[in-house]
Amino acid sequence: MQALRLTLRQKRRAINHSNREKLAKRLLSQTQRLVTFKHGQKIAIYLPNDGEIDTKYIYNFLKRQGFSIYLPILVNKSLKFSKINKHFKKNIFSIKEPVFTQILSAKQINIIFMPLVGFDKNKNRIGMGGGFYDRTLTFKKPQQNYKNPKLYGLAFDCQKVYRLNANPWDVPLNAIITPTAIYTK
Ligand SMILES: Nc1nc2c(c(=O)[nH]1)N(C=O)[C@@H](CNc1ccc(C(=O)N[C@@H](CCC(=O)O)C(=O)O)cc1)CN2
Numbered sequence: 766m767q768a769l770r771l772t773l774r775q776k777r778r779a780i781n782h783s784n785r786e787k788l789a790k791r792l793l794s795q796t797q798r799l800v801t802f803k804h805g806q807k808i809a810i811y812l813p814n815d816g817e818i819d820t821k822y823i824y825n826f827l828k829r830q831g832f833s834i835y836l837p838i839l840v841n842k843s844l845k846f847s848k849i850n851k852h853f854k855k856n857i858f859s860i861k862e863p864v865f866t867q868i869l870s871a872k873q874i875n876i877i878f879m880p881l882v883g884f885d886k887n888k889n890r891i892g893m894g895g896g897f898y899d900r901t902l903t904f905k906k907p908q909q910n911y912k913n914p915k916l917y918g919l920a921f922d923c924q925k926v927y928r929l930n931a932n933p934w935d936v937p938l939n940a941i942i943t944p945t946a947i948y949t950k
């Protein structure tokens with residue numbers, strides 16, 4: 766699993782700047798095709814790290830539409846979501862987190878766009894290996910029937926693998942969106 770993570774992270778970092786831009790734009794159109802955004806929703810995205818597909822076009826779209834937009838912040842091995850404003854600090858992984866602003870827990874967010882390292886056609890997902898999203902979203906286990914937040918993984922197509930083994934703690938996603946495909950099953 767560690768070896769697979771490293772390979773997929775390398776692939777994601779290897780995409781050049783102009784392709785990266787093009788693919789990030791396509792990711793916005795794909796997202797608009799799939800996701801129903803409703804007035805007043807609270808939406809979490811991420812700031813790209815380690816070659817992750819850029820969310821800036823999605824961010825600009827959401828901002829123009831007047832949505833409240835949040836970023837994940839690390840709190841006790843789990844995540845909270847902090848509303849984007851002017852002020853940031855870097856977390857232990859050097860990823861920027863908003864400060865001096867509203868902080869919500871995952872249950873209060875309507876839509877979470879999640880980064881990922883690898884995925885398969887059944888929407889299994891592996892992340893950076895911290896288990897942060899999984900720990901944060903345990904309340905959304907299949908039997909529990911929580912509607913919110915809706916979970917969408919965002920990735921380049923090259924992050925798809927034939928098959929990933931699901932772990933008992935993995936939380937099911939509503940969909941995985943890439944620049945050319947949408948996995949919903
Ligand atoms: N953009 C983004 N934000 C995110 C996540 C993410 O995966 N992507 N996270 C999703 O959980 C959380 C942070 N999790 C992370 C886990 C590991 C590393 C990482 O770079 N690990 C390095 C070691 C870095 C170090 O020790 O200083 C590595 O494994 O090489 C980054 C973020 C919250 N915010």
Ligand SMILES: Nc1ncnc2c1ncn2[C@@H]1O[C@H](COP(=O)(O)OP(=O)(O)OP(=O)(O)O)[C@@H](O)[C@H]1O
Nearest residue numbers: 890891892893894895896897898899900903932934
């Ligand atoms: N709900 C949970 N409660 C306790 N520990 C958990 C939970 N979910 C995951 N973990 C632990 O976190 C570690 C990493 O999990 P995993 O490899 O699935 O992370 P990941 O999905 O790659 O990371 P992330 O969720 O941050 O993107 C595992 O060792 C697992 O034991």
